[in-house]
Amino acid sequence: MTPSQPAAGAVRAAHASPLTVDARGVSLTFHTRDGAVEALADVNLQISDGDFVSFIGPSGCGKTTLMRVIADLERPTKGTILVNGVSAEEARLKRQYGYIFQAPALYPWRTIERNVMLPLEIMGYPAGERRERMQRYLKLVNLSGFERKFPWQLSGGMQQRASIARALSFDPALLLMDEPFGALDEIVRDHLNEQLLRLWDQTGKTVVFVTHSIPEAVFLSTKIVVMSPRPGRIIDIIPCDFPRDRTLEIRETPEFIKIAQRVRSGLRSGHSYDE
């Protein structure tokens, strides 16, 4: 027995708390033709069970990269990351998260219903349950009646809703959403944000949400992670304690404006670093 082994066990035991994401000293360097790019530098972040956490920051601040590290779509070059108490890879192979991309990424050769059933097919759910779950989650995102349509026959907002139903279909405890409404206009976006909040409130899932928009982040989150580029790092973590059943009206309240200002000043200080 080397002395390091009991220590590692102790760290693991300490992490077996209701933390959904536990990142410690995570760094990630990409090696490109123009040299090394530090996408993430010494990121420490704890996300508790049931949180709604937004990553906000300018382009290139590593917010998407951090989310991809949580999803085990990228491997950190330094540091450790635990998802639901196990390594990110193990969490991925146990299908513990649903990932929603910037674009709907629906397969054009599958109808909406078969797109929603895709993860269920891969995970080996029986046919009857696949169908039952597909109908339940399409209803949840208000797409009942569009089962037999092809993705390209629906609007952008409907496609993104279908992709949310697909991510929910296998009922993961963690939802990773990478600017899911970035390509949609503001009216549709407001509407989908409200629906998302209601869904989060009803299901008690943990949501990690990447966004460019300050009002969106403040409106949705229980915790806002402000990030800054070159190197990608966290510069502020702002708690945001509106009731879980919040409505769009809270955007007019002084508390909302105060938090938005703190986010904005955080983003500004991150920028002043360069100039």
Next chain:
Amino acid sequence: MSARLQAIGFWVAAAGLLVALALPLSSQAAAAFTSRTGLLVALVAAAAAFALASWRTPVSTVFGLVGTALGCAVTVMLLQDPAIAGYASWGYWLMVLAIWLGAILASTRLADLSAADQVTRWLRDLSIPLLFGVFLIYLWEVTVRGFGVSPVLMPAPTSTALRLAQSLPTLGEDFMQTFVRSVLAGYAIGCGTGFIVAVVAYRYDFLKRGLLPLGNFVSALPVVGIAPIMVMWFGFDWQSKAAVVAVMCFFPMLVNTLAGLAVAGPMERDLMRSYGARPLQTLLKLNLPAAMPFIFNALKINSTLALIGAIVAEFFGTPLRGIGFRISIEVARMSLDMVWAEIALAAVAGMAFYGIVALAERAVTSWHPSYRK
């Protein structure tokens, strides 16, 4: 074309037919129209139909078509007179030109018809290319027979058709030998191995780097070079032709499938990764469906390549049947109408094969932007 111009055109066509009556039919001493009452009545009826067709209503399209059909019938019947076939003169050719003009105008009318329901639209869209093809054969027929072109240079469609009808058993035997045995077997083997090798090469990059240049090398070999070698290896019968076809089909399938497998985007791949999908699942549910348009491209290219390959390969030793074999010996015997009959057989078989593959493509890749409704 404006309605006015169309009306004038129909009048010109009608007048042309009538004027042609006054001109000599043949440079030889041939009987005049007055002694051929039936044909005279038909020709005057055709002229009348063209005149009626100038009247702009949907019904007049029918008159245009009827006039064309009558005119074609009269001119073809006239060629039965040995004094006209080969010696046709001004009167005859003016008739043909007038009918040609009438046919152009009638088909323009037909294309302009507004179709209310699906079935009539479908009928209209099908009839125009069909009538065009039939008229082209008519022009070929009257030109060859009217000018008396030697059948060795260019046989008339009717003599080819006659020869085709008389030689059905021979043609059937050739079809079985060349198409059913050589082409289908070689096509299945070539496309199948190309596909399997592409899937394996996609999975293992070192195979891709090794096999692509090799496949490229084999595909660059000329058919006339590999065909005799294949005959040495696999014997005179269809097996050696199937081998040539397989070699020809292999590379287009390999290259297209490889390109198709690589077409799925990074986001689609990440999605599969996020589900913890196994490589086989990713292949079956993402890469292969995405590759289908590419795979069908190869299947279509190969459907015509295969037939060419099999026919050419039959020039290098074959049992006494097969399309290629028949063409080579009938050319030597100067019976060109049989050669044309074999060409027609090969063309119809190749088109039907391509058409079936294209229909299957439409069914499988109806989601692709080029087929979306």
